[in-house]
Amino acid sequence: MQRSGRIALMPSRKRKYRVDLVIPVYNEAEVIEKAHTQICSVVDKLPHEFCFIYVNDGSEDGTEESLRSVRQIDRRVTALSLSTNFGHQAALTAGLDHSTGDIVITMDGDGQHPPEMIPQMIELIAQGFDIVQGQRAEEARPSFFKKFTSDTFYKFINAVSGTQMVAGAADFRALNRQAVDALKAMPEYHRFLRGMISWIGYRSVILPYHQPARIAGHSKYSVGKMFRLASDAIFSFSLIPLYIGLSSGLLFFALALIQLSWVLWLAISKNTEHVIAPGWSSLMAVVLIASGIIMILLGFIGVYVGYIFQEVKRRPIYLLKKEG
Ligand code: UDP
Ligand code: MG
Numbered sequence: 130m131q132r133s134g135r136i137a138l139m140p141s142r143k144r145k146y147r148v149d150l151v152i153p154v155y156n157e158a159e160v161i162e163k164a165h166t167q168i169c170s171v172v173d174k175l176p177h178e179f180c181f182i183y184v185n186d187g188s189e190d191g192t193e194e195s196l197r198s199v200r201q202i203d204r205r206v207t208a209l210s211l212s213t214n215f216g217h218q219a220a221l222t223a224g225l226d227h228s229t230g231d232i233v234i235t236m237d238g239d240g241q242h243p244p245e246m247i248p249q250m251i252e253l254i255a256q257g258f259d260i261v262q263g264q265r266a267e268e269a270r271p272s273f274f275k276k277f278t279s280d281t282f283y284k285f286i287n288a289v290s291g292t293q294m295v296a297g298a299a300d301f302r303a304l305n306r307q308a309v310d311a312l313k314a315m316p317e318y319h320r321f322l323r324g325m326i327s328w329i330g331y332r333s334v335i336l337p338y339h340q341p342a343r344i345a346g347h348s349k350y351s352v353g354k355m356f357r358l359a360s361d362a363i364f365s366f367s368l369i370p371l372y373i374g375l376s377s378g379l380l381f382f383a384l385a386l387i388q389l390s391w392v393l394w395l396a397i398s399k400n401t402e403h404v405i406a407p408g409w410s411s412l413m414a415v416v417l418i419a420s421g422i423i424m425i426l427l428g429f430i431g432v433y434v435g436y437i438f439q440e441v442k443r444r445p446i447y448l449l450k451k452e453g
Contacts, residue, residue, distance in 0.1 A: 130262070130295065130327075130333045130334065130335055131333075131334045131335070132334070132335045132337075143176070144255065145176055145177055145178065146177045146178070146230070146231045146232050146251060146254075146255070147177070147178045147180070147229070147230040147231050147232070148172075148177050148178065148179050148180070148230050148231070148232045148233075148234060148247075148251060149179075149180045149181075149182055149224075149228040149229065149230035149232070149233045149234070150168065150172075150179060150180070150181050150182065150233075150234050150235075150236065150247075151182045151184065151221060151224030151225060151228060151233055151234070151235045151236075152164075152181065152182065152183050152184070152224070152235075152236055152237070152238045153183075153184045153186050153217055153220030153221055153223075153224065153235075153237070153238065154183055154184065154185055154186065154188065154192055154196075154220075154238035155185075155186040155187070155188050155192070155214060155217070155220070155349045156188045156189060156190045156192060156346070156349060157188070157192055157195075157238050157239060157346060157349075158188070158190045158191035158192045158194070158195045159345045159346055160238060160239050160240065160343070160344045160345050160346055161183070161192065161195040161196060161199060161238060162195060162198070162199060163240065163344050163345075164238050164239065164240045164344055165181070165199050165203070165206075167240060167244055167344075168181075168236075168244040168247075169203070170244075171244040171245055171247055171248070172244065172247060175247070175248060175251070177251065179205060180205050180206075180207065180228075180230060181203070181205055181206045181207065182207050182209065182224045182227055182228060183196050183199075183206065183207070183208045183209070183238065184208075184209045184210075184211065184220040184221070184223045184224045185208060185209065185210045185211065186211050186214055186215060186216070186217070186219070186220040187210075187211050187212065187213040187214035187215065188214075193208075193210065196208040207227070209223055209224070209227060209449060210449065210450040211223060211447050211448065211449060211450060212447075212448040212449065212450045213448075215446070215447040215448075216354065216357070217300070217349075217350070217354075217358075218300075218320040218321065218322055218358070218361070219320065219446045219447040220447065221235055221300060221322060222312075222320060222322075222446050222447065223446075223447045223449070225304075225309055225312055225313060226313060228309060230306075231305065231306055232251060232254050232303055232304070232305055232306075233303070233304050233306075233309050234247060234250060234251075234301075234302070234303045234304075235300055235301065235302055235304075236300075236301050237299075237300070237301065239343045239344060239346065240341060240343060240344035241340050241341060241342070241343055242263065242299065242301040242338070242340075243338055243339070243340070243341060246263065246301070246336060246338050247303075249261075249336060250263075250302075250303035250336060251303065253303070253334055253336065254303050254305050257332065258305075258332050258333060258334045259304070259305050259307055259308045259331035259332045259333060260302060260303070260304055260305075260308050260326060260331055260332070260333035260334070261302055261303040261304075261333070261334055261336050262295055262298055262302045262326065262333055262334070262335050262336065263298070263299050263301030263302050263336055263337075263338050264295055264296075264297045264298055264299065264335050264336065264337045264338070265297045265299055265337075265338065265339075265340045266297075266337045266338060266339050266340070278355065279296075279297065280296065282359055282362075283295075283296035283297070284296075285363070286324075286359075286362055286363060286366065286367070289363065289367040289369035289370070290324070290362075290363075290366040290367040290369070291366075291367075292324055292327045292328045292366050293327060294323055294324055294327050294362075295323070295327070295335055298323045298326075298335075299340075300322060300323070301338070302326065307331065308326075308329065308331055311329040311331070312325060312326075312329065315329075316443075316446075317365065317440060318439050318440055318442075318443075318444060318446060319361040319364070319365045319436055319439065319440070320361065320365075320446065321358065321361045321362040321365060321366065323362075324362055324365070324366045328366075360432070364432055364433060364436050365436065370429040370432075370433075371426075371429060371430065371433065373426070373429070374422075374426035374429060374430070377422050377426070378426075381419055381422070384415075
């Protein structure tokens with residue numbers, strides 16, 4: 130994947146695009162109006178035709194009312210409501226499914242994805258890229274905890290997965306129709322869009338941005354949600370945990386052969402001196418380590434079976450409450 134810094138931005142032949150902005154929101158009542166105004170201050174200066182697709186991901190606060198009032202003052206706004214909190218990735222999917230524009234830009238509804246990047250994103254798509262992937266600039270990451278978990282996660286996933294993912298990639302990206310259709314053709318239930326984007330290929334470019342603080346409120350990504358997202362990424366994009374099982378099984382089998390040969394040699398050579406050694410602690414260590422490994426591996430297999438179970442049920446990724 131290229132980085133936009135190395136690409137000379139040639140003014141593209143002027144074309145008027147229909148651009149859909151897909152914005153998932155969960156309990157963002159205090160933010161929506163300000164974030165909408167911020168986005169409008171950028172897009173209203175552009176020659177393209179914009180539509181806003183807000184996806185209310187089962188919010189329990191006044192998000193629905195906020196969206197209604199935004200819609201009253203701006204007729205370009207569509208508000209989809211999911212029947213419950215299906216999660217950020219499902220909400221993004223709902224927005225992508227309902228988009229019709231030539232270009233779709235997905236961004237957070239809390240002001241952390243700066244709308245100032247939108248003109249550059251459209252320009253890169255106009256120059257022939259299918260995907261413009263936003264990447265948080267290094268120094269702008271919000272906290273040590275987020276930085277540490279994000280860095281560790283990307284190192285791990287890139288080591289164990291055949292699909293290489295961009296560290297610090299955010300769900301802030303522009304897609305052309307071809308890339309949106311490719312994503313729509315992937316009906317998997319456990320969705321990790323950052324991985325799916327890398328998997329579909331096409332011509333992509335990375336666009337770094339500086340992430341400002343939230344306009345208000347707090348992060349809706351609880352530790353539980355972060356863990357679920359990481360698990361979706363690892364188990365949907367890697368079979369390596371299963372190979373860990375296979376290789377440690379082989380290792381233990383080799384150790385057992387060595388031990389067996391040693392015991393046989395003792396028996397043949399009638400060497401009884403070693404047999405006197407109690408050996409209980411080392412035996413227990415081997416038994417505990419081996420059973421620990423077996424249990425971990427059964428756990429891995431259990432997770433994959435669980436994922437397969439959820440995929441074969443072919444449940445919808447989200448359910449709509451109503452369309453505004
Ligand atoms: N979000 C969502 N459903 C969720 C959690 C978050 O639609 O279950 C939305 C949230 O309203 C925001 C975006 O996803 O617009 C990113 O979430 P957040 O800002 O909480 O994540 P962070 O920036 O802390 O990683
Ligand atoms: Mg945020």
